[in-house]
Amino acid sequence: MTDRMTEPIAVIGLDAKYPCDGDTPEKFYEFLLTGRSARRPVPPERYNADAFWHPDNHRDGVIGGKQGHFIQGNVRAFDAPFFSITPAEAASMDPQQRMLLECVYTALESSGITMDAVAGSQTGVYVGAFIWDYRDVLIKDVDAPMMYTGSGTIPSTLAGRVNWFYGFRGPAMSIDTACSSSMVALHQAIISLKAGDSDMVWSISKKYSSH
Numbered sequence: 001m002t003d004r005m006t007e008p009i010a011v012i013g014l015d016a017k018y019p020c021d022g023d024t025p026e027k028f029y030e031f032l033l034t035g036r037s038a039r040r041p042v043p044p045e046r047y048n049a050d051a052f053w054h055p056d057n058h059r060d061g062v063i064g065g066k067q068g069h070f071i072q073g074n075v076r077a078f079d080a081p082f083f084s085i086t087p088a089e090a091a092s093m094d095p096q097q098r099m100l101l102e103c104v105y106t107a108l109e110s111s112g113i114t115m116d117a118v119a120g121s122q123t124g125v126y127v128g129a130f131i132w133d134y135r136d137v138l139i140k141d142v143d144a145p146m147m148y149t150g151s152g153t154i155p156s157t158l159a160g161r162v163n164w165f166y167g168f169r170g171p172a173m174s175i176d177t178a179c180s181s182s183m184v185a186l187h188q189a190i191i192s193l194k195a196g197d198s199d200m201v202w203s204i205s206k207k208y209s210s211h
Contacts, residue, residue: 005194013111015103019069038069046070071208075099083165092144092152094134096206097161100127104162104202115166124170124198125159126189128181129206137210158206170198181205 014025019038022028031038042049049066057064078098080090090098108115135153138144151157159172171192175185182205189203 004196009190009193013107013109013113015106015110017071017099017103019071021072023072039067040070041067043070078102089148089152092138092146092148094132094153094158095210096129096131096134096208097152097158099208100158100204100206101161101165103204104166107202108166118200119167120169121167122170122197122199123166123168124189124192124201125162125168125172125204126185126192126201127158127162127174127204127206128177128183128185129155129158129174130176130178130181131207131209134210158204162202162204170201182207 016025016028017023018028018031020031020036020040022031022038049063052061052063053066054062054064056062075095075098078090078093080087083101085093105115108118132153132155135149138146138149138153155174155176158174160174162168163170163172173185173188175181175188177184185205186203189198189201192198192201
């Protein structure tokens with residue numbers, strides 16, 4: 001075996017967004033230690049839970065619960081110009097794409113590595129995701145701008161957005177294997193490092209529903 005195949009892998013940067021107040025890795029760790037629950041009533045800005053709830057969740061057009069697990073903050077509060085994206089394009093971007101760009105930026109900060117230092121590097125991006133309901137929302141909205149719907153919602157753009165903005169030159173893969181997407185993405189990222197396809201990788205899990 002080559003030295004590269006047996007060389008240990010170091011995690012040098014990290015960011016995460018979890019429901020309720022677990023919006024950083026440190027807060028999420030504390031959240032787990034205290035054994036709290038992230039379940040809470042549906043925020044009124046998401047949808048009217050009373051209007052859709054029914055005790056018989058087998059009926060069409062109803063929801064059998066009034067609670068869920070929700071990330072805090074407004075996903076519309078996205079600094080599009082910072083990421084060289086126009087407001088019109090940002091409106092058609094899946095919130096998963098927006099959060100992905102932001103999380104990579106924060107993870108870079110936590111690593112102590114600058115954007116200039118990684119631009120042009122052989123860095124790979126492996127994203128595991130399988131929820132695409134924002135695309136369905138846009139398609140049903142007759143007033144939604146359609147020019148950027150494709151690039152804003154297709155699965156492959158998740159990894160491509162990151163590679164393009166940060167100037168990475170390694171592989172960019174968006175992986176959908178349903179519930180195992182995150183683990184498969186991590187596995188492929190490790191293979192990329194071991195094989196020498198990438199000098200550094202981002203292994204990212206995204207599971208966010210817009211409803």
